[in-house]
Amino acid sequence: MPSSVVAHMDYNEQSKNLRITYTSGMVYDYKDVPQREYNQMLAAQSKGQYLNYHIKGKYKYRKVG
Numbered sequence: 001m002p003s004s005v006v007a008h009m010d011y012n013e014q015s016k017n018l019r020i021t022y023t024s025g026m027v028y029d030y031k032d033v034p035q036r037e038y039n040q041m042l043a044a045q046s047k048g049q050y051l052n053y054h055i056k057g058k059y060k061y062r063k064v065g
Contacts (some may be wrong), residue, residue, distance in 0.1 A: 005048030011038040019064070021053065027064040030055055 008021040011033070018033040018041075037054060045049035 003047040006051060009038075009041070009047070011035070018055070018059075020055075028061050030059040030061045033043055033059050 003023070005023060006020055007023045007025075008017045011017070012019075013035060015034050016034065018038055019027065019045045020028040020030065021027045033055065041047060041055070
């Protein structure tokens, strides 16, 4: 999953929590993200672009740590 923005992502199916670790080291949890949205992000050629257009601003989030 090489990306210049997203270092790692993890999804919890029960809580629908999407955790994004940015290449900067910052970690954010995005709440109530549907499984299909996560699957589409996994399949996206540009994870950062997908994140910007489909996740940010559409789902509540919190900074971790």
